[in-house]
Amino acid sequence: MSSVLRTDAMREVVESDRAHVWHHLVQHKPFETVDPRIYVEGKGMRLWDAAGREYLDAVSGGVWTVNVGYGRESIANAVRDQLVRMNYFSNAAGSVPGALFARRLIEKMPGMSRVYFGNSGSEANEKVFKMVRQIAHRHHGGRKYKILYRERDYHGTTIATLSAGGQPQRNAQYGPLTPGFVEVPHCLEYRSQWGAVDNYGERAADAIEQVILREGPDTIGAICLEPVTAGGGVITPPRGYWERVQDICRRHSILLHIDEVVCGVGRTGKWFGYQHYGIKPDFVTMAKGVASGYAAISCTVTTEAVFDLFKDDPNDPLSYFRDISTFGGCAGGPAAALENMRIIEDEQLLANTQRMGERLLANLRALQQRHAAIGEVRGLGLFCGAELVSDRKTREPAEEKKVQAVVADCLANGVIIGATNRSLAGLNNTLCLSPALIASEADIDRITAAIDAALGRVFG
Numbered sequence: 001m002s003s004v005l006r007t008d009a010m011r012e013v014v015e016s017d018r019a020h021v022w023h024h025l026v027q028h029k030p031f032e033t034v035d036p037r038i039y040v041e042g043k044g045m046r047l048w049d050a051a052g053r054e055y056l057d058a059v060s061g062g063v064w065t066v067n068v069g070y071g072r073e074s075i076a077n078a079v080r081d082q083l084v085r086m087n088y089f090s091n092a093a094g095s096v097p098g099a100l101f102a103r104r105l106i107e108k109m110p111g112m113s114r115v116y117f118g119n120s121g122s123e124a125n126e127k128v129f130k131m132v133r134q135i136a137h138r139h140h141g142g143r144k145y146k147i148l149y150r151e152r153d154y155h156g157t158t159i160a161t162l163s164a165g166g167q168p169q170r171n172a173q174y175g176p177l178t179p180g181f182v183e184v185p186h187c188l189e190y191r192s193q194w195g196a197v198d199n200y201g202e203r204a205a206d207a208i209e210q211v212i213l214r215e216g217p218d219t220i221g222a223i224c225l226e227p228v229t230a231g232g233g234v235i236t237p238p239r240g241y242w243e244r245v246q247d248i249c250r251r252h253s254i255l256l257h258i259d260e261v262v263c264g265v266g267r268t269g270k271w272f273g274y275q276h277y278g279i280k281p282d283f284v285t286m287a288k289g290v291a292s293g294y295a296a297i298s299c300t301v302t303t304e305a306v307f308d309l310f311k312d313d314p315n316d317p318l319s320y321f322r323d324i325s326t327f328g329g330c331a332g333g334p335a336a337a338l339e340n341m342r343i344i345e346d347e348q349l350l351a352n353t354q355r356m357g358e359r360l361l362a363n364l365r366a367l368q369q370r371h372a373a374i375g376e377v378r379g380l381g382l383f384c385g386a387e388l389v390s391d392r393k394t395r396e397p398a399e400e401k402k403v404q405a406v407v408a409d410c411l412a413n414g415v416i417i418g419a420t421n422r423s424l425a426g427l428n429n430t431l432c433l434s435p436a437l438i439a440s441e442a443d444i445d446r447i448t449a450a451i452d453a454a455l456g457r458v459f460g
């Protein structure tokens with residue numbers, strides 16, 4: 001860490017933060033006696049805080065974002081050069097990096113063809129919701145307006161995306177929510193709703209169809225699903241699930257919206273999570289890893305067939321997507337995204353993600369042999385979870401405070417891990433790991449060694 005950051009000026013930063021910054025997702029009462037956490041520098045997989053302590057970051061910036069790691073000068077330079085040349089014009093017009101990035105992105109997504117830029121994952125998802133409603137108004141007499149979402153999935157923080165959120169604790173105290181969103185059952189076999197069944201994946205997909213038939217297929221425009229559920233507990237889909245979901249969508253003419261905000265751009269070892277399952281989506285949304293946090297950018301990607309629905313009648317003043325986002329597609333975002341993509345390709349980070357993901361899963365499974373507290377290990381690529389239980393036989397979930405104690409113990413020992421929290425009452429019990437795609441074997445082993453020690457101390 002550079003010495004300039006170790007001066008007394010840092011005390012002023014900490015006090016300014018304590019006095020004036022309202023942090024995301026945290027209770028502030030403890031900051032009356034404890035310093036808020038401030039990270040001041042990052043390089044590769046490592047971070048340094050205001051006190052100069054070093055950490056290994058196993059969660060890519062806390063929320064599975066910094067896919068190519070910290071301190072990438074080439075991304076910073078690409079953004080700088082773009083800002084000096086042309087920093088902004090509304091996305092009603094095009095930009096050089098916007099056009100080039102859209103083409104590079106679509107090359108990775110056979111079957112898709114149009115990119116609508118925004119600023120955040122929530123915004124990208126909300127664009128889809130607006131598109132689905134507009135399609136319903138223009139092409140289905142206003143009927144096919146409902147959007148299905150799945151129990152335990154999360155799609156964002158705005159009121160409309162919370163309305164599509166299957167995590168009741170996150171929604172608590174923010175109602176009334178937006179009408180027109182309907183929940184379908186989760187697909188976590190470890191917490192099977194139907195006891196032990198042979199074909200759990202198909203059964204969970206059939207449960208979606210039951211909801212469709214109950215609501216009336218002609219009322220439902222789209223279904224929004226995470227390919228692998230992230231904050232709801234790192235839920236990898238069961239065998240047979242996606243094939244059946246795709247078939248159900250086709251039979252009932254329901255558009256398939258895949259939320260790749262976490263999985264997108266390499267996290268699972270392929271460019272997109274849905275590409276593991278042969279899915280043909282109508283909408284794909286992405287944000288976090290698109291520029292690895294070097295700039296704010298999100299993308300709502302559609303097929304040409306969806307796009308065509310918005311230019312059917314050029315004489316009608318309402319026959320286009322009447323949506324704007326001032327900063328969406330602003331030139332620094334796609335400039336960062338282009339360079340981010342180049343790094344993933346040139347450094348072969350997808351292959352590294354597959355290899356290191358297998359190592360991470362294997363290490364976690366080895367821990368499961370030794371720690372009764374690990375009920376199940378799940379994951380795909382560098383996106384893994386370990387569900388903690390107080391009783392392996394009954395699968396009684398571990399208490400949230402014990403799960404948080406494991407996270408705190410790792411942090412105290414210099415490794416930042418995550419856990420599901422305040423999302424699903426009684427089920428906030430999954431440790432979450434999403435190291436940068438550059439992780440080495442030594443990084444992976446250090447992460448799991450920290451968890452090993454923490455589980456020993458917290459659960460005995």
Ligand SMILES: Cc1ncc(COP(=O)(O)O)c(C=O)c1O
Nearest residue numbers: 120121122154155156230261262
């Ligand atoms: C699957 C998923 N979708 C959407 C979002 C919302 O993204 P943002 O926080 O950028 O609005 C998140 C955020 O964690 C997410 O995990």
